[in-house]
Amino acid sequence: MKITRRKLLAGTGALAVPARYALAQAAEFSYKYANNLPVAHPMNLRAKEMADAIHAETKGRVEIQIFPNNQLGSDTDMLSQVRSGGIDFFTLSGLILSTLVPAAAITGIGFAFGDYDAVWKALDGDLGAHVRKEIAKSNLVAMDRIWDNGFRQITSSSKPIQTADDLKGFKIRVPVSPLWTSMFKALDASPASINFSEVYSALQSKVVDGQENPLAIIATAKLYEVQKYCSLTNHMWDGFWFLANGKAWERLPEDLRAIVARQVNAAGMKERVDVAALNATVQKDLAAKGLVFNQTQADSFRDRMRKAGFYAEWKAKFGDEAWAILERSTGKLA
Ligand code: X2X
Numbered sequence: 664m665k666i667t668r669r670k671l672l673a674g675t676g677a678l679a680v681p682a683r684y685a686l687a688q689a690a691e692f693s694y695k696y697a698n699n700l701p702v703a704h705p706m707n708l709r710a711k712e713m714a715d716a717i718h719a720e721t722k723g724r725v726e727i728q729i730f731p732n733n734q735l736g737s738d739t740d741m742l743s744q745v746r747s748g749g750i751d752f753f754t755l756s757g758l759i760l761s762t763l764v765p766a767a768a769i770t771g772i773g774f775a776f777g778d779y780d781a782v783w784k785a786l787d788g789d790l791g792a793h794v795r796k797e798i799a800k801s802n803l804v805a806m807d808r809i810w811d812n813g814f815r816q817i818t819s820s821s822k823p824i825q826t827a828d829d830l831k832g833f834k835i836r837v838p839v840s841p842l843w844t845s846m847f848k849a850l851d852a853s854p855a856s857i858n859f860s861e862v863y864s865a866l867q868s869k870v871v872d873g874q875e876n877p878l879a880i881i882a883t884a885k886l887y888e889v890q891k892y893c894s895l896t897n898h899m900w901d902g903f904w905f906l907a908n909g910k911a912w913e914r915l916p917e918d919l920r921a922i923v924a925r926q927v928n929a930a931g932m933k934e935r936v937d938v939a940a941l942n943a944t945v946q947k948d949l950a951a952k953g954l955v956f957n958q959t960q961a962d963s964f965r966d967r968m969r970k971a972g973f974y975a976e977w978k979a980k981f982g983d984e985a986w987a988i989l990e991r992s993t994g995k996l997a
Contacts (some may be wrong), residue, residue, distance in 0.1 A: 690726035695740050696752035697730040699859045702885040702979045705937035707731045713930035720922050737858035739839055751911040754903035754915045758919040766797035768842040769981050774965050775993045776900045785992035793988050802909040808931040811938040812901040818890040827967035836865055836874040849971035879941040887954045896959045966978030
């Protein structure tokens with residue numbers, strides 16, 4: 664039950680307090696934002712700043728509560744909550760979102776982007792616009808600026824991965840996404856779909872021998888505690904769409920919606936800078952903690968995938984038009 668100070672005082676027969684002295688009021692729009700990453704990851708640091716800025720700029724009318732670290736469930740759970748309105752905002756990899764919006768997986772094609780310049784040109788350009796349009800058809804709204812997850816590297820408890828041959832039969836955790844499974848099958852590995860909420864324990868109990876994630880996550884989620892080797896494959900780039908439940912978004916008056924969108928996108932731009940910086944510098948810390956790093960031969964992975972028909976298969980799934988948009992940023996892939 665909610666008792667305001669005014670009601671409480673009225674109930675005791677005390678004099679009503681003039682409105683300007685009333686205690687902080689509940690916000691007019693109180694929204695929930697959930698994600699799968701540890702509090703220490705730049706995503707959550709920038710989200711906290713963003714929520715404060717939104718509260719200030721809307722003069723307290725919009726409040727965003729943050730639920731980090733899978734507090735509200737796995738990505739699979741949170742995706743159904745943001746669809747039903749149980750949560751209002753959610754950041755999710757386009758590849759996991761592809762279980763609902765198949766077109767959203769296109770940004771994760773293996774070895775598509777050579778560097779961040781190519782990534783942001785595509786995602787802030789035609790490729791991003793294409794994916795956001797597809798997302799909108801499922802009653803979710805994707806903010807304009809995708810947040811960064813990063814280029815992914817493979818870790819293992821059993822052996823370093825140097826060439827595609829080392830992946831043969833390798834038990835590797837992948838996120839819940841057909842593209843991820845298909846890619847590691849094309850590499851002859853043995854992929855298991857596991858939500859991020861279960862990854863640490865799956866590695867600890869050796870249900871799988873390895874996993875793949877950007878260094879920023881290997882560090883902040885402490886995966887180095889349960890892995891021995893880190894092989895620098897840069898095998899794909901991944902990002903998080905900042906999603907809103909369609910009805911919750913429409914409920915905001917236009918002026919507030921503009922403030923929220925601007926602040927979310929601005930926070931995403933800062934998060935990109937943080938993540939790239941962390942990915943570039945954290946290797947030293949991880950090595951000091953005992954993680955053993957090695958370089959890899961990118962061509963061996965790419966050739967294996969091409970021979971297995973990976974690129975041809977996904978080009979057919981996404982269609983010529985979408986594939987052409989992708990290749991405008993990446994060069995010829997298939
Ligand atoms: O699940 C993962 O590996 C993570 C944290 O990178 C994603 O959200 C895709």
